[in-house]
Amino acid sequence: MTQGQTSAIDLTLGDLARLEEVVDREALSDVCRSFFELFGLSIRVLSKDGTLLADVHQEREICQYVNRLPAGAAACARTVAQVKTATPDGAPVLLPCFTGGRYRVEPIRYQGRQVGRFVIGPYLPAETRAVPRSLLEIDPGVVDDDALRALAEMPRVRPETAGRLAAHFRKVVDLLLFSSHRAHLTSEMHVASVREGYRELAEKTANLQQAYNRLKELDKLKSNFLATVSHELRTPLTSIIGYSEMLEAGIAGDLAGEQREFVETIRRKGDHLLALITSLLDLSKLEQGALRLQREPLSPKALLDEIVTTFMPRAREKSVSISVDAADDLPAVDGDPVRLRQVLSNLADNAMKFTPEGGSIMLRAVETDLVGGEDGEMGMVLMAAARPAIRFEVADSGAGMKQEELTRIFDAFYQVDGSSTREHGGAGLGLSIVKRLVNAHEGEIHVTSEVDVGTTFSVTLPAVETDL
Amino acid sequence: MQLDFTARELTVKLVYYGPALSGKTTNLQAIHKLVHADASGRLMTLETRDDRTLFFDLLPLSFQAGAGLSVRLKLFTVPGQVIHDATRRLVLQGADGVVFVADSQRAETRANQRAFLNMKENLRENGMQPERVPLVIQFNKRDLPDIRTDDEIDALSQKSPEPVYKAIATRGTGVVETFLGLMDRTWLHLEKEHGLEQKFDLEPSRFLKEVRHRLGFTRRGES
Numbered sequence: 304m305t306q307g308q309t310s311a312i313d314l315t316l317g318d319l320a321r322l323e324e325v326v327d328r329e330a331l332s333d334v335c336r337s338f339f340e341l342f343g344l345s346i347r348v349l350s351k352d353g354t355l356l357a358d359v360h361q362e363r364e365i366c367q368y369v370n371r372l373p374a375g376a377a378a379c380a381r382t383v384a385q386v387k388t389a390t391p392d393g394a395p396v397l398l399p400c401f402t403g404g405r406y407r408v409e410p411i412r413y414q415g416r417q418v419g420r421f422v423i424g425p426y427l428p429a430e431t432r433a434v435p436r437s438l439l440e441i442d443p444g445v446v447d448d449d450a451l452r453a454l455a456e457m458p459r460v461r462p463e464t465a466g467r468l469a470a471h472f473r474k475v476v477d478l479l480l481f482s483s484h485r486a487h488l489t490s491e492m493h494v495a496s497v498r499e500g501y502r503e504l505a506e507k508t509a510n511l512q513q514a515y516n517r518l519k520e521l522d523k524l525k526s527n528f529l530a531t532v533s534h535e536l537r538t539p540l541t542s543i544i545g546y547s548e549m550l551e552a553g554i555a556g557d558l559a560g561e562q563r564e565f566v567e568t569i570r571r572k573g574d575h576l577l578a579l580i581t582s583l584l585d586l587s588k589l590e591q592g593a594l595r596l597q598r599e600p601l602s603p604k605a606l607l608d609e610i611v612t613t614f615m616p617r618a619r620e621k622s623v624s625i626s627v628d629a630a631d632d633l634p635a636v637d638g639d640p641v642r643l644r645q646v647l648s649n650l651a652d653n654a655m656k657f658t659p660e661g662g663s664i665m666l667r668a669v670e671t672d673l674v675g676g677e678d679g680e681m682g683m684v685l686m687a688a689a690r691p692a693i694r695f696e697v698a699d700s701g702a703g704m705k706q707e708e709l710t711r712i713f714d715a716f717y718q719v720d721g722s723s724t725r726e727h728g729g730a731g732l733g734l735s736i737v738k739r740l741v742n743a744h745e746g747e748i749h750v751t752s753e754v755d756v757g758t759t760f761s762v763t764l765p766a767v768e769t770d771l
Numbered sequence: 772m773q774l775d776f777t778a779r780e781l782t783v784k785l786v787y788y789g790p791a792l793s794g795k796t797t798n799l800q801a802i803h804k805l806v807h808a809d810a811s812g813r814l815m816t817l818e819t820r821d822d823r824t825l826f827f828d829l830l831p832l833s834f835q836a837g838a839g840l841s842v843r844l845k846l847f848t849v850p851g852q853v854i855h856d857a858t859r860r861l862v863l864q865g866a867d868g869v870v871f872v873a874d875s876q877r878a879e880t881r882a883n884q885r886a887f888l889n890m891k892e893n894l895r896e897n898g899m900q901p902e903r904v905p906l907v908i909q910f911n912k913r914d915l916p917d918i919r920t921d922d923e924i925d926a927l928s929q930k931s932p933e934p935v936y937k938a939i940a941t942r943g944t945g946v947v948e949t950f951l952g953l954m955d956r957t958w959l960h961l962e963k964e965h966g967l968e969q970k971f972d973l974e975p976s977r978f979l980k981e982v983r984h985r986l987g988f989t990r991r992g993e994s
């Protein structure tokens with residue numbers, strides 16, 4: 304189940320693939336040499352597949368001695384082969400030699416895996432006094448005294464000491480492995496990070512270019528269409544309105560009673576139609592997602608003050624009071640100025656329409672939080688955290704609505720009842736546009752209302768964050 | 772996950788993700804301190820600058836899980852700083868489970884959210900479905916002032932699909948619980964995906980007991 308490995312390191316798991324490709328042989332040999340110098344013991348390090356990675360040894364006298372005898376040489380070769388292929392599984396393996404010597408083969412484990420082994424020896428168990436039978440019997444040429452003299456030169460080690468020496472060597476090798484592994488991982492990671500960074504950049508650039516080209520094309524098509532429609536509808540309509548205005552003004556001669564009335568109706572309906580076409584175009588732009596917000600930090604109070612200034616003349620005419628309640632030092636709202644003005648004017652326009660003489664309209668802005676994240680959604684404990692926001696309120700003391708109407712008024716063309724439509728005009732598009740604009744800002748809109756008491760629309764929009 | 776059937780060896784990759792300075796490295800350090808020495812390798816830190824992770828930290832754990840199964844766990848941290856996104860994505864590759872370490876401080880709320888979205892994005896980039904990756908969330912630094920309250924977190928975790936833990940990583944509090952929580956989720960997920968129970972004749976609850984035992988966490992997180 305390993306992935307195609309050309310590299311010595313598996314980056315995904317940070318694993319060491321093969322000991323020999325990571326560990327610095329020079330350093331390993333140095334360690335072995337100093338081990339040999341300190342304790343006089345031969346030592347060899349092998350990789351998992353048996354490749355010799357480091358080897359510091361001295362041919363013992365007894366070895367030279369037996370190798371001069373034919374049967375001795377053969378037996379020696381067998382022992383060496385055995386030592387070379389011994390694979391300790393977890394615990395160390397002790398291999399006896401017919402000379403009485405001993406080899407200790409220890410596993411090298413790294414990050415939970417066996418990656419190689421090392422061999423210490425041969426050495427004589429400390430208690431050895433005489434030439435063992437196995438040596439005497441191996442070849443008829445073995446002479447007791449000569450063998451004993453040769454054996455005397457062999458280092459003697461007590462079992463506990465052998466264990467301690469092996470443990471020490473294991474620790475040193477582990478440390479060596481660890482630092483080599485880390486150095487390798489670091490450099491591989493370095494290269495991989497740079498490559499990944501480059502790949503990402505190249506991909507993003509290509510995507511951007513593609514998206515840009517497509518958008519440019521779409522944009523051209525769409526704005527062509529909208530411009531055409533808007534031009535084709537509006538040009539004749541503007542003429543109709545213009546001519547009826549001229550007629551009304553008496554430019555083509557005075558008009559008699561009913562004539563004047565009819566012309567006025569034509570002009571009024573023309574104005575409505577023009578407003579309707581403008582709203583429809585707006586809505587279709589929103590629906591096609593052609594709306595691109597140009598967000599900037601905006602002062603909530605300044606926005607509301609502007610709306611009041613616009614509506615003041617109508618309010619005076621209708622004897623409705625209109626006022627602003629907002630602190631000067633509210634955090635800035637993060638929005639598109641043109642679109643937010645559109646949202647607030649639409650709400651103020653409704654309030655104005657549906658509030659009778661003597662009523663009042665209040666525009667408010669307060670600091671609040673926007674809470675996102677839906678129940679049961681991944682990471683909702685994090686995402687549901689509140690972020691700073693501004694809540695705008697447009698409250699009126701007007702006609703109000705029944706509860707069941709409140710969900711429907713945001714639908715395009717919906718108006719509460721026919722009679723009010725006739726009285727107030729409008730196409731029923733204002734709120735559906737408002738809602739889309741608010742959504743485009745990742746904001747929320749709510750309404751509360753009571754019949755004959757009044758209505759409050761509240762729009763919550765993200766504030767500009769200061770911790771950015 | 773890497774499964775070597777002949778060697779009866781299973782390697783599982785767990786990644787600690789989160790915004791910069793939320794305490795990912797501290798989590799690994801705490802585990803390293805608390806875990807059985809026999810089961811733990813050295814904590815490897817790849818390149819740090821001013822104590823900020825540049826590449827990753829890696830804590831290897833390994834133990835025999837019974838039924839002759841040898842288990843290796845590789846715990847990684849990603850670098851949290853925004854600029855190291857490519858590295859984060861690399862480290863996230865092949866993750867079997869993720870701990871999201873969030874900073875409890877109120878001022879870090881947005882940073883947590885951004886890092887979480889970034890994690891989802893990077894999982895997707897790596898061809899994984901975020902919703903299918905075993906995940907637990909840790910609110911770290913509970914000892915600091917001006918943090919999101921217990922009540923707030925408790926109320927939200929009721930509705931949260933993933934387990935939520937609270938921790939003070941610098942004191943080692945909650946760190947093991949978080950890790951074991953992820954281990955549970957990850958094993959159950961791997962078991963479902965690969966039928967490990969059948970392959971290794973190892974029942975999930977027994978495996979998880981074994982993990983606790985071998986790592987020296989027997990008395991913890993057995994809720």
Ligand SMILES: Nc1nc2c(ncn2[C@@H]2O[C@H](COP(=O)(O)OP(=O)(O)OP(=O)(O)O)[C@@H](O)[C@H]2O)c(=O)[nH]1
Nearest residue numbers: 792793794795796797823824850851912939940941
């Ligand atoms: N008070 C407090 N400090 C913590 C806690 N956990 C971590 N810290 C501190 O937060 C700082 C950052 O911790 P790290 O673990 O290095 O953060 P990291 O997530 O690895 O950061 P990057 O590597 O930059 O992504 C250190 O100074 C930690 O001591 C905690 O529970 N409480």
Ligand SMILES: Nc1ncnc2c1ncn2[C@@H]1O[C@H](COP(=O)(O)OP(=O)(O)OP(=O)(O)O)[C@@H](O)[C@H]1O
Nearest residue numbers: 653654657703712718719729730731732733734758
């Ligand atoms: N402040 C309000 N008080 C009472 N009713 C309201 C108020 N605002 C909206 N409504 C009801 O909701 C309906 C839909 O409003 P909307 O703004 O979408 O359309 P409109 O104002 O009728 O037309 P348009 O805005 O397109 O000129 C209104 O016709 C009205 O019945």
Ligand SMILES: [Mg+2]
Nearest residue numbers: 653729733734
């Ligand atoms: Mg309206």
Ligand SMILES: [Mg+2]
Nearest residue numbers: 795796823824
């Ligand atoms: Mg770190």
